Amino acid sequence: MKHLVPRGQLREETREEVTTLLGDLIRIDTTNPPGNEAKAAEYLAQSLEKEGFNCELLESEPRRGNVITRLKGGGEKPSLLLLSHLDVVAANPTEWSVDPFGGVVKDGFVWGRGTFDMKSLTALEVMVMKLLKRHHARLKGDVILAATADEEKGGGKGVGWLTRNYPEKIRADYVINEGGGLAIPVNGKNMYTIQTAEKGMLWFKVKATGTPGHGSIPGAADNAIVRMNRVISKLGSYHAKITLIPAIREYVTQIVSEDKTAGPVLKAILQNSDCADAVLDELAKRDKFFAEELRVKVKMTLTPTMIKGGVKENIIPSECEAVFDCRVLPGQTSSEAMDTIQNLLREVDLRKLEFQIIESGEPSESPLRTALYEQITEVLKDFDPTCSVAPDMLTGGTDSRFLRKMGAVCYGFHPMRADMPYGEMKKGVHGIDERISIDNLVFGTSVLYEVVERFMT
Numbered sequence: 001m002k003h004l005v006p007r008g009q010l011r012e013e014t015r016e017e018v019t020t021l022l023g024d025l026i027r028i029d030t031t032n033p034p035g036n037e038a039k040a041a042e043y044l045a046q047s048l049e050k051e052g053f054n055c056e057l058l059e060s061e062p063r064r065g066n067v068i069t070r071l072k073g074g075g076e077k078p079s080l081l082l083l084s085h086l087d088v089v090a091a092n093p094t095e096w097s098v099d100p101f102g103g104v105v106k107d108g109f110v111w112g113r114g115t116f117d118m119k120s121l122t123a124l125e126v127m128v129m130k131l132l133k134r135h136h137a138r139l140k141g142d143v144i145l146a147a148t149a150d151e152e153k154g155g156g157k158g159v160g161w162l163t164r165n166y167p168e169k170i171r172a173d174y175v176i177n178e179g180g181g182l183a184i185p186v187n188g189k190n191m192y193t194i195q196t197a198e199k200g201m202l203w204f205k206v207k208a209t210g211t212p213g214h215g216s217i218p219g220a221a222d223n224a225i226v227r228m229n230r231v232i233s234k235l236g237s238y239h240a241k242i243t244l245i246p247a248i249r250e251y252v253t254q255i256v257s258e259d260k261t262a263g264p265v266l267k268a269i270l271q272n273s274d275c276a277d278a279v280l281d282e283l284a285k286r287d288k289f290f291a292e293e294l295r296v297k298v299k300m301t302l303t304p305t306m307i308k309g310g311v312k313e314n315i316i317p318s319e320c321e322a323v324f325d326c327r328v329l330p331g332q333t334s335s336e337a338m339d340t341i342q343n344l345l346r347e348v349d350l351r352k353l354e355f356q357i358i359e360s361g362e363p364s365e366s367p368l369r370t371a372l373y374e375q376i377t378e379v380l381k382d383f384d385p386t387c388s389v390a391p392d393m394l395t396g397g398t399d400s401r402f403l404r405k406m407g408a409v410c411y412g413f414h415p416m417r418a419d420m421p422y423g424e425m426k427k428g429v430h431g432i433d434e435r436i437s438i439d440n441l442v443f444g445t446s447v448l449y450e451v452v453e454r455f456m457t
């Protein structure tokens, strides 16, 4: 196969095409709920079919479209799925400086809801498929593209539905999806992340009960709000055990070796993880966001998020409810977390507490240092010779968890250089004025194409 562009050089020829593709996707409003991803799925199918692809449109419900296509390989190499979701979260146009669904291109950026999370990766992955076909790449394994519905509401009508109903259509040995790839600037160099793990979540409700009475004689009643106060202070002040999962140990190791300011402070965590809180308190004085983000990557968290109790000024309430958002590390399960929580509350009197799980999702993790991980690292070094690469864990979840359950090695890898301040880039995700630079679209297409082509041929 002919390399039209030398290794490590940008595919400038895709600049206009990938920008148009993303702008078009942004103009198809797929705010979830209700989603309406079918229009975006049909648009992609048409665009791919023009170049000879056979696409399948699969609807989990009317208008909840998923599109899948496949380039057949020889079967000598593992298969690779390029995954993305088509839905976006809501955007309030009055808060934005441009129309969030206008696909506006200005100042070298494409603006709009989904430009970062994650229609840009969809556009990159579609471009990669097209380039593989145009260049007649001799694939040794299947490369599959799936752009799906409903990720922002848990994936039940997208990847979750596909894995239940059409597992053979999206089964792959390796998966590239969202959740990593953005370079963190460290001492003037880029540290790219590959997301290899995700925390699990457990949303639960606690109901404290008591005996009602007159507000003027508290001793004669049993106040559920007072009981709930003890529950919240117990759970809210819980100090979870510090655990460095392999991905985070490696992530911290990279920062220690690359970052001249944070590195020396963080070093202590690698030697003795018990001191993590003290070290991160120290780091937070300089970089609060970075320190707090890292703090939740080394432990389970337990956060009260809602509370409801009482009906009248002079009635002592017999019921009070609170909701908690608990996030667990890979290696922990939500049922173990529930046991820990109930143990913590033993002294509050469990007989007067009721527990209800609202929603739960288990954590997921893929191995580090696989052939694909090494391939991504090699390609990044070709494009950005002074860069470093580190695995990372997301504190939220993506559709990768469904595929990891099916045995696939999943990496979050959406290659992007930091061409805006790091915090500024992340703020657009589910926030206002979400945007991505056209340079980053070209960079992302080039890196991703090179990864897939080298890995699969």
Ligand SMILES: [Zn+2]
Pocket: 085, 117, 118, 151, 178
């Ligand atoms: Zn997303």
